[in-house]
Amino acid sequence: MERADLARRLGHRMTRRSVLGSIGLAALGGLLAACGGGGATPTPTAAPATPTPAPTPTRAPAATPTPAAAATPTVIASPAAAAEPIRIGLIHGYTGVFAALAENLTRGIQLYFESIDNAVAGRKVVFVQEDDASNPDQGLTKTKQLVERDKVHLIIGYNHSGVALAVRDYIHQSGVPTIIDNAGAAALTRDPARRSPYIFRVSFANGQYEWPMGPYAVEQLGYKRLIFTASDFVAGHEKTEAVKKAFQNAGGEIAGEVYPPLDTADFAPFLQRIQQMQADAVWAFFAGADAVRFVQQYADFGLKDQFPLIGVGDLVDEAYIDQQGDAALDVVTSLHYSPYIDSPENKAFVDAFKAKHGRVPNQFAYQGYIAGRVAAEALKAVQGKVEDTQAFLKALKAVQFVGPAGPFRFHPETQNVVLTVYFRKVQRLPDGSLGNVVLGKRENVDDLSF
Amino acid sequence: MNALAIRRQWRLAIVAVLAVLLVLAPALLPTYPLSVLTEILIFTLFAMSLNILLGYAGLPSLGHSAFFGTGGYAVGLLAKYYGTPAALALVIAVVAGILVAIVTGPFVLRTHGAYFLILTLSLTQVLFGIVWLWRKVTGGDDGLPGIPSPRIPFLVGRISDTANFYYLTLIVVGIAVAAIAWIVRSPFGLALVGIRENERYLEGLGYPTWTLKYVAYILAGGFAALAGGLFAYFKGFVGPGQISWLLAGEGMVMVILGGAGTFWGPAIGALLVLLLRYEVSAFTQRWVMILGIVFILNVLLLPQGIVRLPQRIREIRARLRRETTLAPPLAEATAAAPDRSVERVIERS
Numbered sequence: 001m002e003r004a005d006l007a008r009r010l011g012h013r014m015t016r017r018s019v020l021g022s023i024g025l026a027a028l029g030g031l032l033a034a035c036g037g038g039g040a041t042p043t044p045t046a047a048p049a050t051p052t053p054a055p056t057p058t059r060a061p062a063a064t065p066t067p068a069a070a071a072t073p074t075v076i077a078s079p080a081a082a083a084e085p086i087r088i089g090l091i092h093g094y095t096g097v098f099a100a101l102a103e104n105l106t107r108g109i110q111l112y113f114e115s116i117d118n119a120v121a122g123r124k125v126v127f128v129q130e131d132d133a134s135n136p137d138q139g140l141t142k143t144k145q146l147v148e149r150d151k152v153h154l155i156i157g158y159n160h161s162g163v164a165l166a167v168r169d170y171i172h173q174s175g176v177p178t179i180i181d182n183a184g185a186a187a188l189t190r191d192p193a194r195r196s197p198y199i200f201r202v203s204f205a206n207g208q209y210e211w212p213m214g215p216y217a218v219e220q221l222g223y224k225r226l227i228f229t230a231s232d233f234v235a236g237h238e239k240t241e242a243v244k245k246a247f248q249n250a251g252g253e254i255a256g257e258v259y260p261p262l263d264t265a266d267f268a269p270f271l272q273r274i275q276q277m278q279a280d281a282v283w284a285f286f287a288g289a290d291a292v293r294f295v296q297q298y299a300d301f302g303l304k305d306q307f308p309l310i311g312v313g314d315l316v317d318e319a320y321i322d323q324q325g326d327a328a329l330d331v332v333t334s335l336h337y338s339p340y341i342d343s344p345e346n347k348a349f350v351d352a353f354k355a356k357h358g359r360v361p362n363q364f365a366y367q368g369y370i371a372g373r374v375a376a377e378a379l380k381a382v383q384g385k386v387e388d389t390q391a392f393l394k395a396l397k398a399v400q401f402v403g404p405a406g407p408f409r410f411h412p413e414t415q416n417v418v419l420t421v422y423f424r425k426v427q428r429l430p431d432g433s434l435g436n437v438v439l440g441k442r443e444n445v446d447d448l449s450f
Numbered sequence: 451m452n453a454l455a456i457r458r459q460w461r462l463a464i465v466a467v468l469a470v471l472l473v474l475a476p477a478l479l480p481t482y483p484l485s486v487l488t489e490i491l492i493f494t495l496f497a498m499s500l501n502i503l504l505g506y507a508g509l510p511s512l513g514h515s516a517f518f519g520t521g522g523y524a525v526g527l528l529a530k531y532y533g534t535p536a537a538l539a540l541v542i543a544v545v546a547g548i549l550v551a552i553v554t555g556p557f558v559l560r561t562h563g564a565y566f567l568i569l570t571l572s573l574t575q576v577l578f579g580i581v582w583l584w585r586k587v588t589g590g591d592d593g594l595p596g597i598p599s600p601r602i603p604f605l606v607g608r609i610s611d612t613a614n615f616y617y618l619t620l621i622v623v624g625i626a627v628a629a630i631a632w633i634v635r636s637p638f639g640l641a642l643v644g645i646r647e648n649e650r651y652l653e654g655l656g657y658p659t660w661t662l663k664y665v666a667y668i669l670a671g672g673f674a675a676l677a678g679g680l681f682a683y684f685k686g687f688v689g690p691g692q693i694s695w696l697l698a699g700e701g702m703v704m705v706i707l708g709g710a711g712t713f714w715g716p717a718i719g720a721l722l723v724l725l726l727r728y729e730v731s732a733f734t735q736r737w738v739m740i741l742g743i744v745f746i747l748n749v750l751l752l753p754q755g756i757v758r759l760p761q762r763i764r765e766i767r768a769r770l771r772r773e774t775t776l777a778p779p780l781a782e783a784t785a786a787a788p789d790r791s792v793e794r795v796i797e798r799s
Contacts, residue, residue, distance in 0.1 A: 095738055136593060168595060168596075194596075234592045
């Protein structure tokens with residue numbers, strides 16, 4: 001209508017916006033400058049005597065994963081020795097779907113290093129913590145950052161198989177000793193063409209703690225026909241293949257297989273298919289939110305009375321077993337750990353973890369703890385001289401100790417952990433909570449045994 | 451007119467300085483920032499290819515990662531099963547991207563606006579599903595690792611491998627960006643802008659608008675596939691993350707942040723997004739939040755993209771000057787009018 005009116009209103013709007021704009025521009029400009037500065041002028045590669053990352057994780061409360069990389073490099077005058085600190089890169093998916101898992105791994109690592117006052121052989125240990133978001137692309141860039149900019153001596157991390165596979169070649173070329181604390185892709189250690197002298201794995205290879213359930217089901221539990229169900233992704237298939245093969249070798253018969261997609265909200269159609277099969281029991285692998293929903297819906301569907309549920313420890317992890325409640329009762333699983341293993345080493349670990357975090361540690365906290373211990377033992381063996389890579393790798397390979405879950409050692413060829421596999425059953429504990437009580441174990445299970 | 455000529459000279463000077471800096475970068479930067487810069491270059495190409503659709507033709511595509519992933523998987527599969535040399539593999543990757551665009555174009559281009567967005571999104575999801583489930587060939591969610599990174603032969607041994615691949619990327623991206631510049635300035639590019647502004651009007655003038663959009667879609671697909679192929683070589687790895695719609699969304703953010711429909715906008719967007727991701731995440735685990743705040747500020751305060759920052763400053767200064775005297779507000783209404791952007795494209799949908 002009236003042009004003048006419209007123009008006036010437009011003009012009014014513009015005034016407000018331009019004021020807002022000028023404020024915002026200043027803020028944005030500052031931010032941009034900060035970012036640009038960080039990117040364009042990185043820390044010079046100068047002398048190795050000037051340490052770049054600084055703060056020690058002792059100050060950082062482990063409940064919130066705090067940044068370990070320092071914004072301003074502060075040089076610590078080390079009282080113990082004139083040597084510069086040992087820098088360890090921690091890289092996990094701290095954001096994204098595996099955030100809870102990553103946090104538990106980190107808690108475990110920090111718990112061990114705190115128990116030795118963050119120092120080995122007179123040298124301080126500092127951490128540079130990076131987030132790979134469980135995304136292979138970001139994981140590779142972050143690994144490059146740790147190696148080339150932060151110049152870490154050692155990397156502990158990789159909770160995601162895709163990330164670990166993607167960084168494998170880079171680690172092999174750059175020659176930084178690396179301890180994988182979760183990623184299970186079997187090829188990383190089993191495949192002679194893919195394993196690397198620089199890569200060690202303290203956690204497991206997919207299938208390694210799953211397959212013993214095959215013979216155990218036949219011999220101890222008396223199940224001759226099993227239905228197999230697992231999430232439809234690479235790890236789900238790797239784990240299922242291993243246990244299927246071992247089960248058949250022990251004389252078992254496969255009654256059927258069901259693979260629901262990752263992150264299934266409603267398992268009803270899949271449970272219905274299971275219901276129509278004839279079997280003695282159901283073997284399952286689900287993790288995280290999938291595991292919570294599967295176990296609950298399995299019980300709600302009335303399948304628990306029809307087929308007992310067995311499977312992988314992730315199904316009834318300590319992180320969510322209370323959430324599952326009675327639905328989880330009597331589920332028998334195999335895993336490389338249970339907080340109820342009866343040994344002084346385990347009691348010490350569980351008590352320390354409980355004191356700090358107010359809850360029972362799960363398998364991931366245990367893996368982190370073991371990763372920390374392995375790194376520390378090897379550092380001790382070389383008297384903190386981590387710069388001598390070959391000697392350090394040799395020391396890593398030779399690491400042996402009795403940990404919370406029994407004797408620990410690496411397989412000399414694959415550099416993957418040799419495990420004790422525990423068979424556990426969910427029972428109500430005297431204090432009223434649910435726990436994975438140990439039924440039996442199988443010792444010396446390596447990653448070439450399946 | 452004189453002012454325009456001066457501005458053009460300025461722009462040329464800036465581009466020249468930037469080009470010199472890019473060529474000298476390996477001498478100035480350590481290897482890690484150099485690899486981040488390589489990634490920025492690759493994503494610049496990706497964002498610019500999306501800009502042909504989103505910014506120039508006004509087609510909001512959420513499926514652009516389909517081409518990026520196609521290029522990446524073409525390179526990955528060729529390297530894994532046939533050991534094809536990089537130059538040939540990249541050409542095949544581009545051809546694969548073009549083929550996907552030729553096949554899918556007639557389906558998605560039947561629609562406009564939000565429907566176009568949904569159809570392109572579904573297209574990506576279909577390809578994602580194939581890649582995820584066809585485990586034997588594509589490696590499923592583990593992807594295809596171990597793609598050997600190509601090198602420029604006569605530079606091997608003289609500079610680091612990171613620098614070598616950086617130069618390779620710089621050359622390929624440079625040629626592609628020059629080609630895009632030529633395309634968007636050609637009559638074809640101007641016709642695309644016409645389609646964005648008023649498709650019916652252009653149709654009335656006798657332009658074959660559907661064919662023009664189809665060609666733009668195919669070209670954008672080819673360039674995105676080239677970026678995807680480079681990225682697969684750069685990472686030595688290709689996985690379903692490179693075909694997921696999240697990446698397409700990230701591309702969209704780069705284009706819109708930088709300034710859709712402007713030539714350099716997507717490059718600035720790519721630079722900002724990647725710097726924020728890699729630099730801020732080194733300081734804090736809460737980097738995603740900071741990223742979000744920057745995006746919101748940007749969209750609120752610079753809705754036409756960062757590339758318009760100088761223009762915006764000029765506007766504000768003019769405004770302040772005018773406020774001291776008595777401002778004729780009409781001038782601003784007209785000054786704001788030529789700023790056509792994604793806002794309008796999406797509004798129309």
